[in-house]
Structure formats: C-alpha cells, structure tokens
Amino acid sequence: MDEQDFFKIIGIIVFGMFLIYYVFKFFQLQTSLIEGLEAAPAATVPVIPGAASGAAAYAEAIKALTVKMKDELLVDQYRTDYENVVIALDDYCDIMMLKTIVSVNINKSQWDLTRAVVDISGYKNGRAALNDVMTFIDKQSASASASSASASASAATSRFF
Secondary structure (H helix, E strand, O other), rough: OOOOHHHHHHHHHHHHHHHHHHHHHHHHHHHHHHHEEEOOOOOOOOOOOHHHHHHHHHHHHHHHHHHHHHHHHHHOOHHHHHHHHHHHHHHHHHHHHHHHHHHOOOOOOHHHHHHHHHHHHHHHHHHHHHHHHHHHHHHHHHHHHHHHHHHHHHHHHHHHO
C-alpha cells in the first residue's frame, strides 16, 4: 500500500464521518419539527391593542404607564428645574433660527434657501411644543396645589365635626 492509497482511505473515512453527522443532524431537526407541529396549541384570535375588545385594557395600560412616568418625574418637586430646561430650550431655538437665517448663502443655490426655511419652521414648531410642555408643567403644579388645598380644607372641616 503506497502513500496515495493511504490518503484516499483517510479522505473517505473523514468524508463518511461528515456524511453520517449531517444525516443524524437532519433527522433530529425533522423530529423536533414534527413534535412541535403535533403539540401545537389551539388557534386563538390575537387581540389587537386598542381595537374593539382590547381597547379598555389598552387604555388602562396607557394610564398605568402615565402614572408610573409621573411618579418618576416628580413634576411638583422639580417644577422650577423643568421650567428652566424649557426656557433654555426656547432660547436655544431662537438662537438656532437666527443662526440658520444668517448662514444662508442665497447666491449658491435655491436649495440652501429652501432648506433654511424648512429648518426655521421646524424650530418654530419646536417652540410651540415647548409652550405646550410649559402649560403641562403649570397644570401639574396647579392640580397638585389644588388637591393639597382641598385635602387640607377637608382635614380642617373634619376637626369641626
């Protein structure tokens, strides 16, 4: 037996081992696939969030998330800090609008002017959103002070009765 025959036999053995490995791997895949199909649960109609029967549960989940976020933000305690952030962002929008206007090169192309107008309108919309946020912060602190005032008033009247 010469050297070439020896390498051919080793190559055939290695190829056979790979072939046997892939055959067993294939059969394991097929059995797990078939088992998964046999034990399939009964078909149920998925509930679409916010639609028909799922709308009430969806609304409750949103309310729970809102309460959780209010508890995290502590608007009453950090009201002045939040107001300072909103005011700082409002000033930033003003500065960015001015910078956008000043940096337009009208001789270069119409695209620069159009892009500047789009950017400025975006900043304007952002400022409107900041005003809405400020209104929300004011409402939160007003409702908290109103609820604390009503709680203290009810406590004061309960002492009389």
